[in-house]
Amino acid sequence: MSRKSEEPLLQLENLSAYFHDKRIIKDINFSVGRNKVVSIMGPSGCGKTTLIRCVNRMHEMSPGGTATGKIIMDGEDLNKINTIKVRRKIGMVFQRPNPFPTMTIYENVIAGYLLNGIKIPKKISHEIVEDSLSKAALWDEVKDGLNKKGTYLSGGQQQRLCIARALAMNPEILLLDEPTSALDPKATSRIEELVVQLKENVTILMVTHNIAQAARVSDDTAFMYLGELVEYGSTKEMFTVPKDKRTEEYLTGKFG
Amino acid sequence: MTRTVYLKEILEDEKMIKRRIVQNNFSGVLITFISSLVVVPLVLILFYLLVNGISSINLDFIMNLPKPVGESGGGIFNAIAGSLIIVAVALVLSVPLAVLGGIYLSEYPDSKTAELVRFSNDILQGTPSIVIGIFAWVLVVVPMGHFSAFSGSVALGVMVIPLVLKATEETLKRIPSELREAAAAMGVPYHRVILKVVVPTGLKGIVNGILLGATRISGETAPLLFTAFGSPFMNVNAGKPMSSLPLVIYNYATSPYDEWHKMAWGASLLLIIAVFGINMLARIFVSKKGGR
Numbered sequence: 001m002s003r004k005s006e007e008p009l010l011q012l013e014n015l016s017a018y019f020h021d022k023r024i025i026k027d028i029n030f031s032v033g034r035n036k037v038v039s040i041m042g043p044s045g046c047g048k049t050t051l052i053r054c055v056n057r058m059h060e061m062s063p064g065g066t067a068t069g070k071i072i073m074d075g076e077d078l079n080k081i082n083t084i085k086v087r088r089k090i091g092m093v094f095q096r097p098n099p100f101p102t103m104t105i106y107e108n109v110i111a112g113y114l115l116n117g118i119k120i121p122k123k124i125s126h127e128i129v130e131d132s133l134s135k136a137a138l139w140d141e142v143k144d145g146l147n148k149k150g151t152y153l154s155g156g157q158q159q160r161l162c163i164a165r166a167l168a169m170n171p172e173i174l175l176l177d178e179p180t181s182a183l184d185p186k187a188t189s190r191i192e193e194l195v196v197q198l199k200e201n202v203t204i205l206m207v208t209h210n211i212a213q214a215a216r217v218s219d220d221t222a223f224m225y226l227g228e229l230v231e232y233g234s235t236k237e238m239f240t241v242p243k244d245k246r247t248e249e250y251l252t253g254k255f256g
Numbered sequence: 257m258t259r260t261v262y263l264k265e266i267l268e269d270e271k272m273i274k275r276r277i278v279q280n281n282f283s284g285v286l287i288t289f290i291s292s293l294v295v296v297p298l299v300l301i302l303f304y305l306l307v308n309g310i311s312s313i314n315l316d317f318i319m320n321l322p323k324p325v326g327e328s329g330g331g332i333f334n335a336i337a338g339s340l341i342i343v344a345v346a347l348v349l350s351v352p353l354a355v356l357g358g359i360y361l362s363e364y365p366d367s368k369t370a371e372l373v374r375f376s377n378d379i380l381q382g383t384p385s386i387v388i389g390i391f392a393w394v395l396v397v398v399p400m401g402h403f404s405a406f407s408g409s410v411a412l413g414v415m416v417i418p419l420v421l422k423a424t425e426e427t428l429k430r431i432p433s434e435l436r437e438a439a440a441a442m443g444v445p446y447h448r449v450i451l452k453v454v455v456p457t458g459l460k461g462i463v464n465g466i467l468l469g470a471t472r473i474s475g476e477t478a479p480l481l482f483t484a485f486g487s488p489f490m491n492v493n494a495g496k497p498m499s500s501l502p503l504v505i506y507n508y509a510t511s512p513y514d515e516w517h518k519m520a521w522g523a524s525l526l527l528i529i530a531v532f533g534i535n536m537l538a539r540i541f542v543s544k545k546g547g548r
Contacts, residue, residue, distance in 0.1 A: 058441060063366070087443035094441075098434040102456040112442035115452045162438070169442055 009034045009203050010055070010173060015069035017050050017059055023227060024050045027069070030222060030232045032173075037195055037204045039214035039235065042224035043255060048207040051224070052175045055205065056090040057083045073173070088112075091166030091202075092175040096182045097158030099150030099165070106146040108161055109133060112169040128168050135201070136164035137194050156187025163194065167202070174198065176206040180213065192217050211251060215239050223247045305525040312522025322488050325513055332523055334490045335504040339527075341492065342408045342484055342500050343474050350413035351420055351466055358424025358462070363450060365429075374425075381418035388414050389479035397483060405491070405498035408484025412476060416469040423465020427458040460542050467538040471531045477502035501527045 008031035015028040025047035032038050040048045053059040054067045057078065071078040078086050099108045109129045113120055120128070129146070133139040138160040142153070150161055159179060166174055176195070180188040195204060195217045208214050214221055214235060221235040223244070231238060231247045242248040249255055266272075316331050323330030357377070361370050392411035397403055431454055439449040455462070480486075486503040487496070501523050508520035 056441060058437060061437070061440060084443040084445060087441055092437075092441035094434055094438065096434060098432070098438045100435060100438070100453060100457070102453075102459075111439070112444070115439050115442065115444040115448055117448065165438075166442070 011072040013070040017067040020064040025227045028229045036219045038220045039218035040207045040222045046224045047227045090173045091171035095178045101151045104147045108150040132164040132168040136160045309521035309525030335499040338498040339500040345409035346412035350417045354417045354420035358421045361425040362428035386478040403485035403497040405494040408480045411479035412473040419469040427461025464538045471534045
């Protein structure tokens with residue numbers, strides 16, 4: 001990394017992940033700077049999702065999932081601290097929108113507090129809800145129906161609700177796992193705009209299948225192939241002069 | 257002839273398409289007919305019960321206690337109350353166990369314990385009800401030294417565990433894992449994920465399972481024969497023998513008195529109306545808006 005003045009927020013050191021005996025990702029090393037959007041690209045099955053699920057330690061929840069190596073955030077190895085703490089610092093948005101069906105829109109936004117049994121005064125919870133929904137660019141559409149069930153919203157709205165839910169916990173890092181793969185083009189472009197706005201407050205790691213999307217929204221890109229990190233660097237550079245032949249072939253649509 | 261032409265010919269053969277349409281319509285009619293046969297036994301039972309039982313049912317029948325043989329009139333209030341008490345106590349005893357067991361099977365499906373529990377549960381489900389009655393007799397009646405409603409509840413409780421447990425497991429297994437992950441990704445400990453996300457999301461299915469279990473055991477006679485035993489008197493003390501609708505039906509129907517036969521018909525009709533009612537309740541509950 002050339003910016004020596006800035007400590008990276010997140011560093012992955014020799015990160016490998018397994019399902020039972022099968023190694024899914026192999027010795028991944030890279031650092032992520034603060035307030036960057038990093039996209040993680042690569043063909044299906046190359047370990048993109050596993051990689052970001054390692055960052056918030058969700059990978060070990062999957063049957064047979066284990067990981068080795070270091071994930072250092074602010075100088076602390078996340079593998080050594082309690083998963084509950086890790087996940088309160090690192091938010092996640094999943095491929096398919098998954099609002100809690102038993103909760104209203106309002107409750108969904110503060111679900112992190114409700115579910116953890118954290119009591120907050122009404123006034124503050126109202127503020128959190130409005131603030132998070134505004135940041136997720138959903139406030140204007142739902143402010144008159146906050147007591148409706150979250151599942152009544154459209155797919156794109158549900159996904160923004162899920163982003164609001166993650167933002168409500170004030171995460172330092174937001175992991176997005178193909179957040180637009182289940183959405184139509186219009187909803188997709190809204191989420192993309194959102195991602196660019198959000199990086200003022202939060203660092204974003206985004207898995208995407210969509211090459212154009214990576215080019216549009218990310219500062220840096222990681223290209224993975226068969227569990228290995230092939231190339232990592234500024235998105236602009238990688239898209240114009242890829243260093244590795246496999247990256248070039250993927251970007252030009254020769255495989256993937 | 258190239259392959260494309262050949263395939264086009266056989267795929268667009270008019271005769272064959274017509275034949276398939278006929279076959280399709282025929283099987284449609286056949287399947288509809290055969291499936292509707294399922295309704296026949298129920299309709300016949302209901303019809304027979306209505307014809308024979310409706311004349312016995314009146315306010316007296318529901319509100320009064322039985323009278324000795326020879327005296328006319330009298331009702332089965334004690335049996336109605338007894339059925340309610342015995343079934344309610346059975347559910348109180350068994351539902352917590354069954355629901356917790358179902359949660360365990362759904363959330364930790366691959367553990368050795370889960371396999372053992374699932375296997376035992378399936379065996380228990382297949383255990384004849386009379387055997388479960390003997391079990392409750394040995395477990396409760398013998399130590400207590402006399403029959404009691406409580407021992408009947410124990411028997412019915414054991415019977416209903418497999419049903420509620422399976423219903424809970426199946427309901428919770430269908431809840432997408434994404435919901436559990438969404439909660440876990442916010443740092444929610446797993447026990448809270450289960451209590452606050454998994455169970456509330458599946459609550460309808462669980463309650464439905466409990467209601468259906470209740471209808472299942474409310475008609476059971478065999479396990480009550482040597483546990484709750486039956487009683488001609490009004491009794492709300494679970495420590496003593498108690499009447500119940502199936503017992504009344506059994507005792508009256510096997511008696512030599514016409515008067516009692518009529519009452520057995522009436523009690524049968526009442527019981528099936530109750531079962532029908534609970535089923536409807538379960539349906540309404542499940543189809544209510546919102547949720548999954």
